[in-house]
Amino acid sequence: MKKTTFAALIGLALLSIFSCVKPRVYRAEVNVRTAAEAREKVLVQELLDRKKETAQLTKTTENLARDLGKQDTEITNLKEQLAATTRSMGESATKVTAEKISLEKKLVATNVTLDQREALIKKVKSVQDKRKSILSALEADLIKAYFPYSSLGVTAVTEEESIMLSLPDAALFEPAGLNVSVKGKELLKPLAEFLAARPALSVEVLAYTDNILPPKEKTLKDTWDWSLARATNAVRILIRDYNVNANQITPTGKGEFYPVTSNETPEGRQKNRRTVVILRPVLPAVPVAE
16 A cells, blocks of 8 residues: 555656756746747848848949940040040130030040949959859758759759759658657768868758648647757757857748738648748848948
8 A cells, every 4th residue: 555655656756857847947938939939030131121122222233334335425525525625716716725624524434434333343243253154053962962852852053142952752751740750860961071171161941831730749839949959950960960050050940921822722831831041141142332
């Protein structure tokens, strides 16, 4: 009888301990998610700023090109005025000489301005070409690193100022759709090696889900939880198993809210469950007119 009572007390104690542990784990996960959402807002703002900067630079380039055409026309007109003034015999020699000197000064000043603007256009084009070259080289290297996995559906493309690496859901996660599978760990290894060789890259792991939570995962509150857990699990593998710098990479859960197709069919839900790794290199700043 005493042994039964003692065992019951031990069981109650263990139950009490585990019931205390779960809230702490949950709060830790909430803190991770909150930090990730804050990081997402910062990254989204940075992306919007870069888009705005690109649009402004494009407009500046167009304005400079338009001004260049106007300057060419102005130079032609000044030359014609100079020639007409020189040919004019009805005015005094002094007046003709003064006007000629004035026009020549205007011509020199216009040429200086034109040269400065041409130089700026060349600098802008040179930097833009260099930015494109950096992104193109990164994309080519990433495609080469994942060439053995291309048959699985791995893709890498350049979008604006980032490289988007898409990893197939079926190969990356276990059938339950939460933990990284053994094959998924192998799929993350080329990415880890790629990042180790390029520590300046800023990386964000975006996890997307469908609208149906895994039935066996009772701790998940919603698809935000699900997607953040998927992204975090992938990042943990990169950091713990492959020694990727934790300051270089951020997990982000996007939930069910960015579907690429309908969730009405199993095939559609499979497509909506996806993981995208965004790699952002440090690009040279484009010069602007003073």
